[in-house]
Amino acid sequence: MHLQFITAACLLASASAHSTFQQLWINGVDAGSSCARKPASNSPVTSISSPDLACNAGAAASAGVCQVKPGDDVTVEMHQQPGDRACRNEAIGGNHYGPVLVYMAAVSDAKSAVGSNADWFKVAHMGLVSNNPDYFGSRVLNDNCGHFTFKVPAGLAPGNYLIRAEVIALHVASGSGGAQFYPACFQVNVGGTGTVKPPTVKIPGVYKASDPGILINIYQDLTTYVLPGPTAYGQASPVPATTAWPTTATWNTALQPSTVPTVVPAAGATGIGKA
Template sequence: MISKTILYGLTLASSISTTLGHWTYSRLIVNDEVVGEPWQYIRRHNNSNAPLTNVNSTDFRCNVDAQAAETYTVRVGDEVGFGIDEHFGHPGIQQVYLSRAPEGVAAADYDGSGGWARVYSLTSSPTNSTNSSSTNDEEEEVLTWATHNMETFRFALPTSTPPGEYLLRAEGLALHAAHKWAQAQFYVSCAQIKVVAGEEDVTNNLGADVREEEEDLGPLVTIPGVYRGDEPGVLIPVFWSFLTNYTAPGPALWPEGTQEQHVVEQL
């Protein structure tokens, strides 16, 4: 018979092991620095560092019971990103979605029910590692991940982003159990930003502003609705350490021509 002490120890060890590798996003990065305090510009949620697995819940937008934060002003072309507590702890990818609040609605009052554009995707590293555990006669090259142990990431806010107030949504997708239905783990937080014209704007001789033409965001998706749960990239065909190719889920990246990234830019 197992003693109560041993049983308690096994239960505690199991509980601890389920949280290892989990993370959340609590800090906004603009250009070369973390701005403000943790959660000052990120909507604080009540989900600690636990993952989301239900892609059909409204919690999938900004996480569980996310509360409005302050809004930080950025310029088009600025580098924006997130700080991660503690670090990206599972194999997988990092993506970012952007949603503009309706005209006359502040980001703090926006519930994220409008359209979202995918503006950033960080996936596999540019070089693969060798899967030494392969049972095949010939070793297979498998994917490694650019997100491995990253603590921050950032990317350039498109210069064609229309001015306005936005939710900027970080979405980390952990794949270590994603070969099973509804076991892909999503880690989500939303920052609130106000986008204004860039410092590089100049005035021509006629007094008109000269700037890169603004583009409507798109293709747009709704959240929930962006994923079904069975598409490539969310439900993977084999255990992650045997993956030799990967297709990131989501709509086409915006603006048109934006490329998937394979090297992370950290602070």
Template structure:
């Protein structure tokens, strides 16, 4: 009976709606759709990225360039959030990355290529013998603090929610992604080395290919680099 119950739970989760992240919350206000977020390929379908080797894993952009997205000015140490269209309906890992824009480019012109992405937040499951619970599941908006020590400049900020309800085989994990455009202000001096996206993940990474239902995992390791520290 336990195996049947687990299978039914997985099937029920799989039929829930998908989602996208078209809006930022920053400076005390929620912005308009795609005002500061680059329009994603799933802007109509809400569908995920499943190929970790695809350039779509970077910002899931519908087209090259910013497509008119503006750049939001925020202070280092401020909180910036993304709003999901509907809600984050699937169980999975929530992560945030940033990338410093190279000299001579802007947040609107930079394509995010190269080993530039550093992780500023990672949230895995709560683990118990009864199963895994995921803090982000069911939320409409999620937020992260910009590192207080971050050097001023233009940045991309990337939200990544990895839905794991069908992740028992390679290619089963679903990535819901968006990139916002920021100018960070303040007196910080810190810059961070980063990883390339795609390139940082493999389809068989233990945090990407995992059966989260049965047998109940006793640990979870999120994919990608460690979260940076000031």
């Protein structure tokens, strides 16, 4: 009976609660969709060899390029439906548990760059944050109204970049091809005079269907989780906490806007906080 219940729940979850990264924040300033390559739908990419794995299917280039600097706090924001920013709705629901990952790629022109041709490096990831009980990064994302904040690497060389945010949903990943990928890209220009150029990978190409963080049964007690892809630049591999993960939001959800800005924010704008 228990197995039948889990199977039914997995099938139901696989047909609902799809989602996309839609908005960007810079040092707590809401850039909305002004530099987002919004996917054509909220459906996942399921092939690890598809060019869509880079920036999602039908994601047209944006007219805007957001300005960031090394050391800036950048926040990506995910929701299930286009334009919905309500915190009462889960960012990605339906037991779509799994890691949150962020990559960047230096490109000659952020408006015309093809994500599947770019050279990517990982800048942040949040996998199994606690194993007592098991709690994945996607649930922390839900606790924070879909927001995940990372730092632009210190000393990063200036120029145009793509930012790629991704959730990998593992609710039906116990069989090959079951993992669901929810990527989206944003266009930015990094200022400063840095010289850092981290080692890179190709997307697609960075993942294999047999990777232990992609082919996995999450309906068991996990003590650890192997994050897909390379280690985030300048960071140690995270170790799950052995105590319950706090579910209190670190993002100021009381100040979550309901509208979506479409214009790149002006320099010097002030923000509200971070997750």
